[in-house]
Amino acid sequence: MLNPPDGMPRITPVLFYADLGKAIEWLIEAFGFEKRKVLNDDDGSIVHAELSFGEGVVQLAGTGDGRRHEPRGQGEPHQSLYVFVDDVDEHHERARKAGAVIRDEPGTRFYGDRNYTAEDLEGHHWVFARRIEEIPYDEIDTP
CATH class of the missing domain: 3.30.720.110 (Signal recognition particle alu RNA binding heterodimer, srp9/1)
Structure with a gap:
């Protein structure tokens, strides 16, 4: 088993968004990312995603289910x-x-x-x- 997995960098940032679908499309449009993987829940909502930029990867996750990772409203x-x-x-x-x-x-x-x-x-x-x-x-x- 590879560690890290093939195609993943050793360090991968994870960003939390309240609206993953909107964030994915916006990051593609605004910053030129490409969609790698999207994981949907049983109801079809996005719960996790990976976007790539060249050889770099960023993971996206939702802020629901009681997670405390809200970037807005925390000051700096x-x-x-x-x-x-x-x-x-x-x-x-x-x-x-x-x-x-x-x-x-x-x-x-x-x-x-x-x-x-x-x-x-x-x-x-x-x-x-x-x-x-x-x-x-x-x-x-x-x-």
Whole structure:
């Protein structure tokens, strides 16, 4: 038996959404994810999903059944996902057009990445980046 399973990265973030169906479609439209797997309950409602972005995978789960994983209403975000894309500015435009809340406009950062931060439809923060300069860790000048 493979551990992790074939096609899964060693670390996979899980995000909780009140409306999984809406979240899946929005993440596909806004951020360019692809649907990998969707698990439905006996009544047809979605209870779990996996989306891919290149070789990366994110799992989605619902907030029902007494789960206490509501991202909204908890003040500051308690997580952020960092995703590498090929063209930060094109990706930013796509997300903006789909209604993503842009928290930080595209820019080149002191650590060598060009990135922007967006908030999805239920308050999760996503950073989309492209490495544009390889700076050795011990040579990074923090602001």
